[in-house]
Amino acid sequence: MTKLSVNVNKIATLRNARGGNVPDLLKVATDIEAFGAQGITIHPRPDERHIRYRDARDLKKIVKTEFNIEGNPIPNFMDLVLEVCPTQVTLVPDAIGAITSNAGWDTIAHRNFLKEVIAEFQRNNIRTSIFVDPDAKMVEGAAETGTDRIELYTESYAKGFEKGNREEVNPFVQAAKIAHQLGLGINAGHDLSLANIKYFKEQVPNLLEVSIGHALICESLYYGLENVVKMYLNRLL
Ligand SMILES: CC(=O)[C@@H](O)[C@H](O)COP(=O)(O)O
Ligand SMILES: NCC(=O)COP(=O)(O)O
Numbered sequence: 001m002t003k004l005s006v007n008v009n010k011i012a013t014l015r016n017a018r019g020g021n022v023p024d025l026l027k028v029a030t031d032i033e034a035f036g037a038q039g040i041t042i043h044p045r046p047d048e049r050h051i052r053y054r055d056a057r058d059l060k061k062i063v064k065t066e067f068n069i070e071g072n073p074i075p076n077f078m079d080l081v082l083e084v085c086p087t088q089v090t091l092v093p094d095a096i097g098a099i100t101s102n103a104g105w106d107t108i109a110h111r112n113f114l115k116e117v118i119a120e121f122q123r124n125n126i127r128t129s130i131f132v133d134p135d136a137k138m139v140e141g142a143a144e145t146g147t148d149r150i151e152l153y154t155e156s157y158a159k160g161f162e163k164g165n166r167e168e169v170n171p172f173v174q175a176a177k178i179a180h181q182l183g184l185g186i187n188a189g190h191d192l193s194l195a196n197i198k199y200f201k202e203q204v205p206n207l208l209e210v211s212i213g214h215a216l217i218c219e220s221l222y223y224g225l226e227n228v229v230k231m232y233l234n235r236l237l
Pocket of ligand 1 (some may be wrong): 007009010042043045070092099100101131189190191213
């Protein structure tokens, strides 16, 4: 079984649009768990344009499933994660000003930095994952950092799948095989959707967790949040 961790960034985007507390992020996260999702993901960004650092602290008090915090390990982010102690931290090399995450780590160029940061989180019993492209060299480099898991950056798969290019999954299959041989756990995320998740899950071996936000919240406008969470869970069996 592959776990579904729902990324609630977009709930915070909607809330922040009016300055109040509608929708209530904490209630939505609790409901998502009640609907069966096995995790909640957030990706606080330095400008707090959706998730605020305070949300991370508040969510920690109520999330009963796996809590995953993603982000670039700048000092403020490191301090937040070490204070909140989520189940997992996913390190993402976010470029300043980028509209969303748009690349995996160069695990060779940043090996020493990643090693240090990962060791610090692991000393505090926080599972680590690093965001990587489906590239054998980057996966091998990830293993050298000591990380527990990798998160495969799935945008290229999602784009290819939309155009009918199912072979776009092949690099992910290869990357997952290498990661598994090297003893790394495998997560995946970015632009996964109801349309493309089933094929990805069928093809990519040893997939432990997917984190899904943007498409899942958009799909919920049509089908409702409870239905959509259950539809993902069915596709991830
Ligand atoms: C790491 C990743 O894949 C991103 O999809 C991210 O978690 C979403 O961030 P935004 O919601 O800020 O686009
Ligand atoms: N790690 C990926 C994530 O949390 C959600 O990405 P997206 O579904 O919003 O593209």
